[in-house]
Amino acid sequence: MIERSKVTKIKKSLGATLLKLYFQDNLIDEIEKVPIKRNPKNKDSLRCCIYKDRAMSRYRLMALMGIDIENEDNEFNSLSDFTQMALKREKPDNDKPISIVDMSCISCQQHKYVISDICKACEARPCETNCPKNSISILNGKSIINYDTCISCGKCYNVCPYKAVIHSPIPCEEVCPVDAIYRDEKTGKEVIDYSKCIFCGKCIQACPFGTIVERSQMLYIAKQIKTKNKQKPIIAMLAPSIIGQFPGTVQQVITALKQIGFDYVYEVAYGADITAQHEAQEIIERSNDKQFLMGTSCCPAYIEAVRKHVKTFEKYISKAKTPMAYTAEFAKQKFPDCKTVFIGPCVAKKFEGFHNNYVDYVLTFEELSSFFLAFNIEITELKETSYDTIQTTKEAQHFCVSGGVANTVKYYSNKINPLVKINSYLINGLGKKGFRELKNTAKGKLPYNLIECMSCEGGCLSGPGVNVPSKISIRKLN
Amino acid sequence: MIKVKICLGTACYILGGAELISLKEHFTKEELKNISIEVETCIGICKNENAKPPYVFINNEIFENAELLMIVSEIKNLLNNKE
Numbered sequence: 001m002i003e004r005s006k007v008t009k010i011k012k013s014l015g016a017t018l019l020k021l022y023f024q025d026n027l028i029d030e031i032e033k034v035p036i037k038r039n040p041k042n043k044d045s046l047r048c049c050i051y052k053d054r055a056m057s058r059y060r061l062m063a064l065m066g067i068d069i070e071n072e073d074n075e076f077n078s079l080s081d082f083t084q085m086a087l088k089r090e091k092p093d094n095d096k097p098i099s100i101v102d103m104s105c106i107s108c109q110q111h112k113y114v115i116s117d118i119c120k121a122c123e124a125r126p127c128e129t130n131c132p133k134n135s136i137s138i139l140n141g142k143s144i145i146n147y148d149t150c151i152s153c154g155k156c157y158n159v160c161p162y163k164a165v166i167h168s169p170i171p172c173e174e175v176c177p178v179d180a181i182y183r184d185e186k187t188g189k190e191v192i193d194y195s196k197c198i199f200c201g202k203c204i205q206a207c208p209f210g211t212i213v214e215r216s217q218m219l220y221i222a223k224q225i226k227t228k229n230k231q232k233p234i235i236a237m238l239a240p241s242i243i244g245q246f247p248g249t250v251q252q253v254i255t256a257l258k259q260i261g262f263d264y265v266y267e268v269a270y271g272a273d274i275t276a277q278h279e280a281q282e283i284i285e286r287s288n289d290k291q292f293l294m295g296t297s298c299c300p301a302y303i304e305a306v307r308k309h310v311k312t313f314e315k316y317i318s319k320a321k322t323p324m325a326y327t328a329e330f331a332k333q334k335f336p337d338c339k340t341v342f343i344g345p346c347v348a349k350k351f352e353g354f355h356n357n358y359v360d361y362v363l364t365f366e367e368l369s370s371f372f373l374a375f376n377i378e379i380t381e382l383k384e385t386s387y388d389t390i391q392t393t394k395e396a397q398h399f400c401v402s403g404g405v406a407n408t409v410k411y412y413s414n415k416i417n418p419l420v421k422i423n424s425y426l427i428n429g430l431g432k433k434g435f436r437e438l439k440n441t442a443k444g445k446l447p448y449n450l451i452e453c454m455s456c457e458g459g460c461l462s463g464p465g466v467n468v469p470s471k472i473s474i475r476k477l478n
Numbered sequence: 479m480i481k482v483k484i485c486l487g488t489a490c491y492i493l494g495g496a497e498l499i500s501l502k503e504h505f506t507k508e509e510l511k512n513i514s515i516e517v518e519t520c521i522g523i524c525k526n527e528n529a530k531p532p533y534v535f536i537n538n539e540i541f542e543n544a545e546l547l548m549i550v551s552e553i554k555n556l557l558n559n560k561e
Contacts, residue, residue: 004545009493247491247519369492379488380519468496 015370201464244473345463364465429457487520495532
């Protein structure tokens with residue numbers, strides 16, 4: 001994850017521009033000018049020239065309107081053509097929440113290890129003697145790597161006393177835990193293999209060029225808000241990780257949401273309580289079995305990882321639905337014609353939401369920021385409103401941090417049957433290490449019976465769609 | 479006394495200012511005796527078209543695109559110059 005990245009800032013304000021134009025009723029007429037206004041002639045360019053910056057703004061706007069760039073991009077279409085196309089839609093047309101803008105993929109350094117000019121072709125030549133593939137030779141007083149045989153093991157990097165070997169990873173590939181993103185040999189650009197992708201969003205956070213974009217549902221939601229009527233309320237469902245994402249209190253954020261046009265605001269911790277109760281019940285039932293093991297069920301990226309890569313763990317996953325699912329179900333029971341909008345820090349929830357009949361839309365905190373900016377809402381000046389759901393437990397409100405889910409399951413199982421001993425193991429982040437841990441636990445031989453797995457290190461507070469660094473938000477939680 | 483005002487209106491907070499909450503922690507107790515840190519809600523500058531939030535004021539000087547580390551070093555500079 002890139003700390004203090006400018007990319008998210010650019011996306012938020014672009015989203016705000018888009019929404020402002022939409023609510024002023026001149027999106028179709030004005031959208032063509034947005035990339036030019038944002039990258040005027042006299043401005044310094046971020047890429048090679050302002051024209052490329054403008055092209056990138058265009059693609060970002062397409063992603064914000066929910067266009068599937070990989071499949072729907074057509075350079076003959078104007079932005080307003082795409083706007084009309086997007087406005088005709090009610091919902092995303094497929095479950096893929098991520099797209100790659102290949103024009104922006106600058107084809108990172110082709111080789112992971114490069115020998116720099118610092119190299120003095122010394123007498124010891126440890127790079128040469130330690131290379132397992134004999135790929136290093138000396139030419140014109142400098143070591144060179146023969147990339148036909150190099151396997152990028154990094155030995156030369158580790159042994160060079162001058163630190164003359166540079167390690168330059170491809171950021172998106174480096175963070176992908178399941179090797180779902182790779183370079184297309186023909187074009188030199190990155191491609192996602194969706195049969196492997198678990199939608200964790202790590203590549204989005206990692207790319208320094210913001211090339212991997214989320215397909216937003218903000219325009220569909222804006223359309224619902226603009227055309228709503230009393231019979232069909234719009235319900236915002238706020239994930240526990242809302243804490244600290246905006247200035248002021250959560251109760252002020254609720255008021256802000258109502259000012260935008262949401263009719264009710266539900267707390268997803270309400271569903272988290274139900275999830276934990278079900279999981280507690282289930283683990284107690286399973287405890288009759290001597291070697292029982294249960295995996296939590298609320299993180300959608302981890303569930304996808306299990307389905308696509310660790311099949312052997314699938315039988316351990318709890319049957320409980322996710323907090324989002326229970327909350328949405330509750331909303332639809334109360335108001336059958338309502339539209340439900342889950343608001344959280346998660347990209348994978350967009351995938352989960354697409355496949356859940358009770359969830360209509362999924363929005364990230366980052367995208368919600370665009371709404372607040374577009375509506376010019378000063379959150380700290382608002383009065384406080386409470387949730388339209390019942391009081392939740394403190395435990396459920398901590399679902400968004402590593403250990404929070406396991407803790408809530410323990411809390412409830414202790415209430416139901418204190419005799420069942422629960423030893424939990426936390427997989428804190430599905431990086432390459434966490435992924436190995438998951439495979440290990442699938443063997444079912446470890447002395448634990450509850451596995452809590454979260455794809456983002458630290459929990460949802462470090463998700464790809466958060467507004468603030470988790471070290472700030474976690475303070476507000478405690 | 480160095481007067482620091484941090485804007486934590488919606489735009490400033492959302493566009494990178496949230497981290498400024500932790501500004502105090504970057505100074506020693508001794509140093510803090512010479513700094514007053516206030517948090518303000520929106521001062522209105524961000525409403526301009528070319529605004530660059532987040533905003534911080536140090537002794538009435540405006541800093542746009544304020545980043546935590548840059549503000550810390552700015553204040554440290556002022557502290558050192560005083561001595």
